Amino acid sequence: MSGRQEFIVPDGRYSREQFQRCLIEGHDQLFLPSTKHKWIKIHSVRTEPIKWKELLRPYLKRELGDIWHIQLPISSDPSENVNFYIDNYSPELLLFYSCSTNWEYARSLQKFIEETKGLGQMWIGPNKFEDLILDFIDKYHPTVERFFARRKAGDSLPTAAGRDVSRRVDWSSNDGGETIWELKETYGLRPKGVRMRLSEGQVQLNNNGMFVLTRINPKMFEAFQSVMDFVEDEESTITTSSQRVRLGFEQLGDQGRITLPIMTSGSIHLRQARLHSALVDRIRDDQRFEFTVSVAAEGSFSWIAEVVDRQKSSIFGISSDEQIINLIPRFNVTFESFLDFYHQILERVDSSATFNTLGAVIG
């Protein structure tokens, strides 16, 4: 394919810092001549400690010290494979470096994440994402050049315009730093992606954990690090909790002959919204999660359902009142099903909702 986007890191053993330095110093020489956009894209991916190596080893091309160079296929033609460099940023987080186009990413890494149990995108919740933008503006005083924002009908966010409809906008202007909040206030549009210009280059942040650095220099990596510092702590706590949600077994008895079921359930706690039937309908209207045996009762509101994650084929139960949505592991569960479901609640029901294991909430 013409216009192939690619950079090649020379053999060697790299720590994270050495890897970044190699990118900065090697810069132009690393990119293939066909590369039109010499940017660095970083996709953040949630995983389980250690398990990721098992999942990705079949695609490993070179082990470069702490950095793994992998190739993911997009077709049966190996020459179309897409290169990624993986930095195991924290036990539950992988950063995939590449200069792939959206087209390449969607057919390689995104598809791989969707098809692989044990990998999930690092979604940043709406409130956290807004705070992240504010924090970034505060630290680096960039020009917000462009942003993408959305509102879904039924969002509890009050708007000056009134009118409960879905909206989306792709906005470009040099006063984006103001309009982004004006549009939120007026039309209830929440930012999903934002591109900001510093004198050293542009930085793009997306709420699905994708970051783009349009130039490669120390300032860009410093800015990226500040993003990770802001996001990572809280998000990794949520990931760890989601990984504890499971149905397990315990041995009991004089000879340990009795096997009995034990479980850790997950719990989504609504802080601002209160669940009701119409909201349940909005949650149920979904491509990824399917709901059966769903019974919602008004009055003292309650909702029970069985949920199938079509993507990861995991199954969990829901038992909810108007404030707590309890997630009960049933079969084949994997943490990213819970994380992605939680993210949907953040997006559609309550942007302040929290996630934890049930024991941590009421135990």
Add this chain to the structure above:
Amino acid sequence: MDDKAFLAELASKELQAEYSVRLREVNRQATKEFKENRPVLQEQLESGFNEEATHDRILNTCIYPFVETGLPLARLGYRFIRAAPLLELGIKNIDFLIYRREGSRPIVIFGEAKGGVTNPSRTLTEFQDRRQIIEDHMDYIKTNYLDTRTDPIQEYVFAVKSSMATRMRDAVLESPIRLILWQVDYMHHKLQLVQAPSTEPDRHLMTHSDNQLTSNLAVPSGLTSFENTFAFFPQSHILAKLVNSLQIVDRDGANNILRPYKLNQYVGAQLSYLNETQRRAEVEQILDEAQSIHFAERIPESPDYLVASRSRSRPGLEAELKLRWTKSKLDKIWTDKVEEKRLSLQEEMRAKKREQPDLFSFE
């Protein structure tokens, strides 16, 4: 006896003609009756299913705090061991078994969940009978469920909906039977001990021997619990088992496929306390029922089953399943009715034949 054989038995032409005419009338009559009663019958089927669903919710609420290890009761060492103890011996007994092995003396709790009680004193007598059966099988229980030689303290719990609690408590106090009463408010996710009035001399006989368990269950606001710990139990309604089996149905092109190996795993996760033979019997029961109501049929030369609906959504499959189940049960009621009438007509005709003088009576 089938009609052909019966006509031969009747021998006489007049009787044969009469039988044929009356048989048509019987069929006509049965069809008419069935059509008139159909809505009532359908309602009875549905309410039977709903009653058992309520029963499962009560049972689930009773055991949740003993399965979820993050909650206080599980931390006291209590564990849910199994539902439907003694069922494998063909004994339909109580609903659940909870056990605490640690402590100076082990404690075993036998529990019964009751959705509706119309006659409390009869229910109590029945419970007393079940208690006797358990005591008769204590050695079996110790060996097979608890894996212990120690004689545990035995406690008996009767769990009812909150709306029934006071009535049930009064019935217990009026009777010579002493047991521990729990009340379940599954809409509010609460489980609570029903205490006797402080003036009651037998008050202590209605609490647990472990004060910590009593005090946890006696908190005025009730203990938090949830009504769908497991999707189903061995004693659940067959339709509930079928509906939940939809969770593991795979899509293969335009078809929906039910795979026994997957069903086996799913049933295993929900009924992990059953042994291999019992689990297989559960799977067989589900597959047999799915076939007999014409919801699934075996794919030739394959272990798998083709679902008789191409619905692309699980809620769609659920609706189709319920429809087929109801139709099949109604058909069965109708054919049973016709058969019953036909057989009684045959009896009547036989009597008539006996009364008829035959050739020899003229001698």
